[in-house]
Amino acid sequence: MAAIVVRIFLISILCLIGLASAAQSVIRMPSDRTAGETDSFCNSWRLSVETNNAGLWSTPEGCLGYRVDYFTGVQYASDLTVVASDSIAFARSVTPAGDGKDGWVFDVDETLLSNLPFYEKFGYSAESFNEELWNEWVNSTAAEALPESLGLYRELKELGFTVFILTGRDEFQRNATTANLLAAGFRDWEKLILRGKSDRGKRAVVYKSEKRQELVDQGYRIHGNSGDQWSDLLGYAMAVRSFKYPNPLYYIA
């Protein structure tokens, strides 16, 4: 992963200190909470992550188990189903011009492909995130499609959208990424855009805005944009509608 990518997998002490100093009058310590209060708090924490209220977040220590339950239980799949359903409902409301310029942008990780088997090894908290192991995982091309995203992708193609895949993965991962996307069932994208040399050191939100702007300059109308990070969706040359995929695992600024 590019060095600029900020991945937040912090637990424990950092979080306690942060919460205590940042919101001492509002937030109590996890040890003060009953089980039900912990659930409510962790629900609120996850909402704050998904709405971008939290900004550059770290995971509250008391919510580590909650997060494992989120991924291993039914909620994550349910959330993905509703995101896909919202996206399809919007896509069906668009009347394609038939000129091939009706575009839809997808991110890769945690949007088209799921890296949960990789993060599972780290107890879904990935405090031990290791770039070398990550690159091995990417090269393994073993990531599977999020099934809801594969269904959405196929329907968008049927509806006549031109699909662009815009990822923070580096250009040197092009072959592995292409092989993995094909193995996972994705076909016929117009362009797979990765970070080139000139994109290194750029914040994700800038890099992705620039790349979308290039598409707009080429005459594409970006109707939809699907990504698990707010940096996939905000900035400029924004899509008509943006679809935030759930991701309480990591944050990319």
Add this chain to the structure above:
Amino acid sequence: MAAIVVRIFLISILCLIGLASAAQSVIRMPSDRTAGETDSFCNSWRLSVETNNAGLWSTPEGCLGYRVDYFTGVQYASDLTVVASDSIAFARSVTPAGDGKDGWVFDVDETLLSNLPFYEKFGYSAESFNEELWNEWVNSTAAEALPESLGLYRELKELGFTVFILTGRDEFQRNATTANLLAAGFRDWEKLILRGKSDRGKRAVVYKSEKRQELVDQGYRIHGNSGDQWSDLLGYAMAVRSFKYPNPLYYIA
């Protein structure tokens, strides 16, 4: 409320038809779900509302009871606490320039003031929303502060922020709105901005962007923006950080 304001309080048939046509392959009917599945689905629905994935939403019939529980139980208060905590943490990270130009923008309804006693009369679904009754409620000046917002507001003032209150309420409601804000404990805002004659017919996101742009043109730096609608937060002249307050009651485009 201005005519342009779109309030979505739909239930029942409309929703069923909408879901069935928009996502027949993904979403099942409420009657097909177990209680646990309904909770998961309604959690996902609320997340889709709060992330703006849902766009112009209507409430799934199967989630009406869930929504009552949300407001009458602990989750709404917990969510508000975390929004205030995120906002304060960010505000404390800002170093005010001491020139009075460090601004923070607040919306009114469901952000500074709670209208839950009004909506409670309609079972929190307000399908019977009535402008006449709403204006009576505004004139009663009986809305109370969201306590988490009052705490945030006071701390922002102490930190040296200049507060602007930017609401979709109409100019003719200025006196009642001022009286209500004062009665609820809010003090010393720089400016209360309501929809004037020239703002009628404008989409909220345009009206609010224009008013923020005027502040920027006057030299204010808008650090934070707190609102319960995405139309409070998106558009242009956006704040450095936006804080989305929870509101699964209604949507303003």
